[in-house]
Amino acid sequence: MSEKVMLYETQFFGFTPQTCMMRMYFAFQDHLFHMMLVIEEVILKKLESMRYAKLTSSSIRRCSEKFLAYMRNHFDQLFGKMEQLLLQVVLTIPENVLLPEDKCQDQYRYTESEFQELQEEIQHMEHLIKTEVSAQQALKAELEEQKATQEHLERICQWFDGLNNVCREHGTSNLKESFDFLKGNAAKLQTVMQEVEDKSKKLNKK
Structure with a gap:
């Protein structure tokens, strides 16, 4: 059997x-072996009808095996x-024949160095595409972050606008003035709470 890679x-x-x-070889071998069995069976049937004592089934089998070995050789x-x-x-394609799907290779020929340059350019383009993505x-x-911000x-x-509207409804036209007013009231409230706390401590001591 040929070992050439085709x-x-x-x-x-x-x-x-x-x-x-290989399949043809095994098919012929199987057919040859089958034919030898058929021939051997026919000879044995003829032998029984002739009743020839010198020829036995074992001797027929030995002869069949020898003949089969000869035929196989x-x-x-x-x-x-x-x-x-x-x-x-029959089963080989000449070197000057191209399959239809490979004719483009004959039309667009390139050397190994050109192919290498093309591969490098493809890799460079893939890198640029990945960077762009x-x-x-x-x-x-x-x-998305800017949109959320x-x-x-x-x-x-909107909250400041609403707060400003509330301040205007209560007589304060300026939001800054409103914050100053709230800050002053908070300081006064803190002072009152401190006075209450001090008086409470004095009463507890008595």
């Missing part, structure tokens, strides 16, 4: 030529020639 033929036929030849020699013919002529993702996250600021502005 990748192009395998691509075209869908199977390796060596596998095809000659078959192997013939099959070797047939295998060489089929693998070199990462940058877009970072920008998207930043925009903007919404928060809008809520604060």
